[in-house]
Amino acid sequence: MTVPRLKFIDITRNMMSVTVYSKPACVQCTATYRALDRLGVDYEIIDISADADALDRVRGMGYMQVPVVVAGEQHWAGFRPDMISALS
Structure with missing residues (x-):
């Protein structure tokens, strides 16, 4: 008799907190929102x-531009489709 293998799904990946630090009239911020959406x-x-x-938190991370995206332990600045796609 074969025992069925259990498939574990990492539900914590989809529960990660994502924060986008932004400012008004920011084209890269809008592109980031759209990609996340x-x-x-x-x-x-x-x-x-x-x-x-x-603003102090963003500067403390060493960034001088927006958007700054913080996802769990990762963070980056600018519109980064490669990093955003890794979140899904």
Whole structure:
């Protein structure tokens, strides 16, 4: 008699918290939102022009441009389709 193998699904991957640090009228930010939306990734947007603490966090990570995307332990700046697709 064969015992069926269990298939484990990593549900934590889809539960990762994703934050997009952004500012108004940012073309790369809009492209990032659209790519995340297409993949069905939930995310929070934080406007660094209205939140001084958020701006300090972004600068503390070494970034001087937006969008800055923080996904779990990973983070990057700019529109990065390669990094975004890895989230799905």
